Amino acid sequence: MAELAIDRLTLRFGGLVVLDGVSFSVEAGELLALIGPNGAGKTSVFNCISGIYHGDGAIRFRGQDIRGKAPHQIARLGVARTFQHGELFPHMTVIENLLTGRHARIRTNPLAEMLFLPSVKREEVRQREAVERIIDFVELERYRHTPVGGLPFGTQKIIGFARALALEPAILLLDEPSAGLNREEREDLARFILRIKHELKIAMIWIEHDMQMVADLADRIHVLDYGRTLASGPAESVLKDERVVAAYLGTGKKT
Amino acid sequence: MSDRMPRASGYFRTGYAQEMALTKTRLERASLFVFVVLLLAFPYFASAFYLDLANQVFLAAIGALSLMLLTGYAGQVSLGHAGLLAAGAFTAGILYKEINAPIYLTIPAAAVTGAVLGVIFGLPSLRLRGLYLAVSTLALHFIVVYLGGEYETKRGFSTGITIDAPVIAGFRLYGGKIWYFILLTFAAGTLLICVNLLRSRTGRAWRAIHSHETVAEALGISIAGYKLLAFVISSAMAAVAGALFAYYRSFVSVEAFSLFLSIQYVAMIIIGGMGSLLGALLGAVFVTLFPYLIEAALMKLPNAQSYAGLLFAVNYAAFGVVMILFLVFEPQGLVGIWRRIQTYFLLWPFKHKPVAGARK
Secondary structure (H helix, E strand, O other), rough: OOOOOEEEEEEEEEEEEEEEEEEEEEOOOOOEEEOOOOOOOOHHHHHHHHOEEEEEEEEEEEEEEOOOOHHHHHHHEEEEEEEOHHHHHHHOOOHHHHHHHOHHHOOOOHHHHHOOHHHHHHHHHHHHHHHHHHHHOOOOOOHHOOOOHHHHHHHHHHHHHHHHHHHHOOOOEEEEEOOOOOOOHHHHHHHHHHHHHHHOOOOOEEEEOOOHHHHHOOOOOEEOOOOEEEEEEEEHHHOOOOHHHHHHOOOOOOO | OOOOOOOOOOOOOOOOOHHHHOOOOOOHHHHHHHHHHHHHHHHOOOOOOOHHHHHHHHHHHHHHHHHHHHHHOOOOOOOHHHHHHHHHHHHHHHHHHOOOOHHHHHHHHHHHHHHHHHHHHHHHHOOOOOHHHHHHHHHHHHHHHHHHHHHHHOOOOOOOOOOOOEOOEEHHHHHHHHHHHHHHHHHHHHHHHHHHHHHHEEEEEHHHHHHHOOOOOOOOOOOOHHHHHHHHHHHHHHHHHHHHHHHHHHHOHHOOOOOOHHHHHHHHHHHOOOOOHHHHHHHHHHHHHHHHHHHHHHHHHEEEEEEHHHHHHHHHHHHHHHHHHHHHHHOHHHHHHHHHHHHHHOOOOOOOOOOOOOOO
């Protein structure tokens, strides 16, 4: 069964059709790139999956329809996402940001927390160990205790990525993780994505504008244009598709 | 919460639990010990006047800490704090007058009243934000004060409810010294609860909601749940402070809970420094003592008696000026000043912070 299957997803804002019958699915350990020109509706797909927007059609997570659930309920099922601009909690340290990312995995109740009972302390230490493993994974050790607001943008993007990973998701939605990263940071990111795919077997949907990266890494590509599916399939064929080339680069012909 | 700069060399941590400890170095433990000893010794040296000042500070500290949780951490603006204090005070007063309830019942009852009111006036926060939310919390203040006033007139306590000194196991809780220790205990307890909440899941959720609601929700945090929880906990604490106030003053009256009191609490957390518990404490000390300082300063002037009538006006005006000065020149509040002094000594003889790893 597919980890996530989207069936004829349609989203309208008044008379504006943002998504028009978009269907795709992603398997465990699969890296699906979602590409398309600006305004194609890529982020809207993510917002529908994570419950921020409510569209028509079906969104099934491991066979269960999650449409209409609140965003925090969907996150608890194991759907994690990153945001285009990082959207970190600037006054919190890297560790605190990641611990917040693990919110859904922590089981302590506020009454016990008020007294910081030994059970709470044990749980916090356990969570901290889990967070340290992720910090180790994304190589952020030196920034551990630094409030993230003052860190370089590229580092912040990686922290946002790590925060999504902290949820121990079954599906990871990556919204332009490479935007604003320099060459070296992009290579690091590519390495992290491949390690997640091979070691953690997490299904990933990846919005990306760097076609070189997409061609190199993605298992499959799904192309959107004005809310419709333009093409879908393995990287080699999709990137050669005339309509995709036309939507992205334009054609010489006058229309 | 965590250290922004190494405070001491030679302390190596060997477990994550050590990083969660409230005091991390021997120096910190020693200074805390000295501070506690001074606090405990204070009533044996202080005059009744200074004892009363200290007690007022403790009461203000409980209120300021609870408002800091709500506004400084969870990001929910409230102008209803005086209403919650009033609710606590009236719960204690009414229970005492009507059924002669003992203090160990009235204080928890006040907390429950506060918690229930917290749910009610937390509900608008699910839809409203910022100034609009502040105005909706204002409504709570007027409702509580109105109900309190109705009770006073209907039962014939038109000047207020008097409460006799409570008795626990034959021991009468009366006098500044005893109340100093009671209020100190409650203030310290409130501080500890706040610190503990902030270093665990709930505190992180609040801070997350404060900076990015949508992102927090996408991480699995129930926005409605944690907003209401912030209102409930904060309101329960404020109501307890109100009940303690009633017992300490042996008197409850709606006049004590004016809108100006709410503004004073907001001032405490702004002057102290938003998003810092230490800021709440410093703000509580400052705002409580400020009128007395102004009075003392005014009395030093030549021909002091002739200004005595102006004291009230001067107090209000000076309070306003100080608020403006803080907002303009020190948005981080007293805690910002405190941190700067600390940094100065930590870095001495150097002037600038290291570039990487230890910003802010």
